[in-house]
Amino acid sequence: MALATLPFEKPVAELDHRIAELRRMGGPRLENQIRALEDKAEALRDHIFSRLTRWQMVQLSRHPRRPYSLDYISRIFTDFQEFHGDRRFADDESIVAGFARLDDVRVMVIGQQKGRGTKENLRRNFGMPRPEGYRKALRLMKLAERFDRPIITFIDTPGAYPGIGAEERGQSQAIAENLEEMMKLRVPVISTVIGEGGSGGALALGVTDRINMLRYTTYSVITPEGCASILWRDAANADKAAEAMRLTAPDLVKLGIIDEVIDEARGGAHRDPGLTAANVERVINRQLDQLLSMDAETRIADRRAKYRAMGVALEPTREPEERARARTRRRTR
């Protein structure tokens, strides 16, 4: 197979290769041998994946064979109609968006889109949106709100694009505006991290009523390489930075940031995109049912309160006895 394999996937990949060879040879005599090898491969895979380091999770979240937004959209939704452009400057193909149908519910779906291979990656800018991408997303979120359609977003970006044009056209302003406007959306909004959740560039699609992460994805304030080059003065310490930043899905559940970890296929989403998409669909459907049963005011108040409670700080005079870790809470003046 010419497809990319991560270093820690190699032992299993070799077994898979041998199984494929035996299959090609065929014959009933090999059946038992094949089955034994398959069991061995499964056991080895489970063993490796039960003890992944955070840095290995980072690599999985960036796996070149991982399903991207359009892979989930085609499996989960029907009638997807892609809309283009921010009506101000350009169409940014690192974000795809449009109306679609989720079972019988009509929704707006928006996702960051990486490319497969050099050519498509250049077109998709490696999934790094420019201001016009965020403005397209916001335009369509407002459109969804006007037509009373829930919004489903997929997050998968190394970060917002750092370039001259992006700065000239207000990358900061575009992200900032999305954060404020998403906070006020009257329709239900659900986000799912399907790969890399890279900093503000990810959050600009991530201010939502429910936040999910697939099991082998990450969500962080800066890339481990970026963090390492600043704090360890060497990007080669990215593995240490990944450990210290606690950026995996289980980490974010513990920190009270995300709502749910969605299981991937054994060995990662790329090994069975269909199964993984079915898991995503099930969770989104359940959450959507729940959110649709609430009124808009309650959803907005809950959304704001959820983010308002994020963060940990000490206030000695406010909590004279504890003086200990306590969730910062709303001030009552």
Next chain:
Amino acid sequence: MTWYARSDTGPRKARPEKTQGAAPTESLWLRCEGCDEVILRREVEKNLRVCPRCNHHMRLTGRERIAATLDEGTFEERDADMESDDPLSFKDSKRYRDRVKSTQKATGEKDAFVWGYGSLGGKPVAVGAFVFAFQGGSMGSVVGEKIARMYDGAREERIPCILFSASGGARMQEGILSLMQMAKTCGALAHFREVKQPYISVLTDPTTGGVAASFSMLGDVIIAEPKALVGFAGARVIEQTIRQKLPEGFQRAEFLLTHGMVDMVVPRGELRDKLVTLIDLMAG
């Protein structure tokens, strides 16, 4: 005792903020980074830390900034004792907890943001300012919570709100919690907008990363100080990505004005009067 010191003190070589300009051990002279001239410290301080020779705007501490803005003696600080709790038990070459302690000692501040109430031109306002000398003015849970409380306070009191940014962005040592402060502050700001009082965002050198990409760029009026560096990505990151030199004046206040990202560039000496006029025109 040094004869002169650099005018701009970074996060690592910070001199004690609370004693700045007052301690007897302080040098009488400083070197301006704008014109490289050695100038009498007293002369610079009298001029709101703007170089009298070349007009270079040196950094103010959070408290200096607030004092230079409000009517004299009207500042009432809020949440003064809030401090970081090291939620990730973060450690690089040093423990985050220890870094915070030593920065607290060096700056005399609990964290990188100071806010409270006061009056400006006789009218009540909520005002807050970043402390750049505190870990580069980085935003973690404490900064985010204080800013959110400032918007909440201004909303409840129905008064204008002024925020002075000076920050390198999010505080890495609080990981994802730092990132979420961007959403949290923007949520509180969205709520504040309901009372129809002006939110004035003043961008000072530097305002970048997650601070630029949230409340700083959302002012009803956005003012930048001359030559202030304002942008999303750092110059080094951009140069590495696009592999070309950045144009002269890139990401400076005047560049943002030309590209329609800020309303005005206002020299520090005129800022207070400008704020009074703007609030008079917009509030109530």
